[in-house]
Amino acid sequence: MSKMVDGRISRREALLFSASAGLGLSLPQMSNASDSVKTAAHSGPGTLSTPRSAIAKTQYGKVRGYLDGGVFTFKGVPYGETTAGENRWLPAKAPKPWTDEMLTLTYGSNCPQNLHSWTGAQTFIQDWDDGWISEDMLKLNIWTPSLTGKRPVMFYIHGGGYSFGSSYELPSHEGANMARNHDVVQVSVNHRLNILGFFDASVIGGSAYEDSVNVGMTDLVAALKWVHDNIENFGGDPDRVMIYGQSGGGSKVTTLMGMPHANGLFSRASVQSGGGGNIPTKEQQTEVARQMMKDLGLQPNDIASLQKMEWAKLNAAGNAAVAKVNPPGPPTAGPVAGPPRAGWSPSIDGKNINLRSFYDAAPEISKNVPMLVGSVSEEGNRMSQHPTEEQWHANLAKAYGEDKATALVSTLKKSYPNKAIQTLSYMCGGAGGLNGLSMRNNVVKMAKLKHELNAAPAYAYYFTWQTAILDGLPGAWHTAELQFCFDNAKRCEQGTGNTPEAQALAKKMASSWAAFAATGKPSTAGINWQPSDPASNGTMIFDNQCRMVNDPDGDSRKIILA
Known part of the structure; x- marks a missing residue:
């Protein structure tokens, strides 16, 4: 292994991934986004350096970040192995330990997704950045004023429904000022989305894939467990973790509040412009999987072909199957009345998720977790x-x-x-x-x-x-x-x-x-x-x-x- 483990992808890998994903990403876009949302917009005072003091221990190995205006910053820290190939739809696997320092200077990749088509005023006011994509996306980012102490931890979960988005899609997600000005440890996270995070592969691959229908949510549980086990080495208090998210991230928060395996991993929650989704049953998601295999002309148990398939083709087939199995009418995955519809969202599987949290009821298991809940006045803004x-x-x-x-x-x-x-x-x-x-x-x-x-x-x-x-x-x-x-x-x-x-x-x-x-x-x-x-x-x-x-x-x- 090289002395420094650099999380950036090579030019050749970028070309290969861009071609295989079929999403038309250019190399300049990927290069810019892989470093920072806006590389020249550091908001902190003073200078930036990469001192030896910006090295922290994790249970898998040491990570080296940078110091910017008094804030220690670590980006693209792995909490799981790649989810590509044979790992598609399997629960997150722990990172393989490393012996030398891993450079954690740049944001990790985002889950494969369709890039947004907004232009003009909407993109201007939000300052959106699509970033770069890969199935090796189980990464988190940490900002802290010190590597010692026991500060509250603020664990932010991005929006985009359950199909797109990332921890750095908006510059507002930048956590340095929270660490600098408010003495907290700020964390953000990427995880599996769309068909990669919410597809019932168990009907195809068997019991090894029993969690696949909700693996996008169990990724977040894995990230919270990583925080619980490692955040003290970044100056954080594992007993004071606040989870919060906006839009789809708010829905992920309410879902986590009802998940037994997430119980005890956080002590406060904030639900912002989202939450309380009317999610489908696992049986509805199973119907999508069967329909997709039929449409693709594959044998019912051919999981290997699905794991080799490029994401764009896989996602298109999944979306077509979703359209076929749902009854006519508008989607009802959000907080609205009507029967739940199959698609890329969590579902009730009786193991990881057993209720429509904050749609049918507030979950008993998180009754002692205080919450913030709110919205903005012009939620429906479309500048077009x-x-x-x-x-x-x-x-x-x-x-x-x-x-x-x-x-x-x-x-x-x-x-x-x-x-x-x-x-x-x-x-x-x-x-x-x-x-x-x-x-x-x-x-x-x-x-x-x-x-x-x-x-x-x-x-x-x-x-x-x-x-x-x-x-x-x-x-x-x-x-x-x-x-x-x-x-x-x-x-x-x-x-x-x-x-x-x-x-x-x-x-x-x-x-x-x-x-x-x-x-x-x-x-x-x-x-x-x-x-x-x-x-x-x-x-x-x-x-x-x-x-x-x-x-x-x-x-x-x-x-x-x-």
Whole structure:
């Protein structure tokens, strides 16, 4: 083995993977993303160095990171072996020990996925980065102010549903400022997604693959176990681990809260703009597998052919099978009514997952875990859509009927007289996709389910801060709060403008999230955050003036429920 183990892929490997995945990635894209989301945008003061002091021990070997503005940084640390080839759909295997120092200077690969097609304003305000992809993606990233001590650990899980996304897709995920300014150990993680993470291979390969239908979630359990066993060597406290995630990451959090094998691996949780998914049964996922094998013309037990198949072909076949086995109608994998549909999401297998956590009920096994739960006001932001008031009304009428459409338009215009129609439509659009008022209803529901356990509380929030970028039209878009709870107003100035107001709010939110990680209570100086209850739906508003409000936008959200 070479003296230094470098996690970067060679030019030849990049070419081979790009060709085999069929995703059209260019080498410059892969090179840039493999180092950092924005290599020139280090937000810390001072210099960057790679001193011998930036070496930490893990149970598998030593890792060497770098020191940037007082923060020790380790990227692409393996918590599992490659999931490619014969390891496809098997539970994560522990990394093979190494004897010399492993360089952990750059982000690891992301799970194979379709690259996003957003352009223009949407990509600008989020500053999105697709990164590079490989099935050797069981990696995590760590930021810490010191390798000694016992600090709270903040374990972030990315969004993208269960099909795409990564730990570094947004610069808001950068954890250096949380370590630097809030004395925590920040961790982020990549894991298996889409058909690689949620395919029932047991019907094809037998009992060795009994966990395959939920292996994308058991990867996260493996990462949490790695944290439990190793984080003390990075200055972290394994008994104070907060899991949190946004969008699909929030749904992963609520799922973990109901998973027996994750019990005891975390002590706080935050669910942000997601959670409470109406997941399918294992039998539904089994039907997808059988249909796919039939479509591919393979023998029912030919697991080897599937493990050799390039991801793009495999995923296309899986998506086609999903479309065939599902009944007509819109997807219902999220927090909406209707029968659950097969597809790339966790499912109830009776072993790893045995309930629809925070959809049917709050899980008893995590009743003593306090949680934050919240959303943003303009969840449905699509900068490509700018309807007139008449178009907006028509979309609402199609979704909810004429009377509700009229009531929604009237109520929202009265509540927010200074917002443009385009921005109001992002609060409740009626044209499918994310919906701010529906997400508020889901937050209220989840907080109520948690309250009914009569144990650890739920603290509700509503992020309503309006950006000044692009004349304020984007509002508080889906993912907007991440720039603030990670204390990254400067890092994310394309969305925040890095105004004094944005800087102040970022300090408040990040301090609150860090306090919650440390103590299980999110109140800090200037943030008197009380638990929510079903009678008042007390909610912390995060805006230029942070304050507790009873049931914000209650009149509007209840119109949908009527």
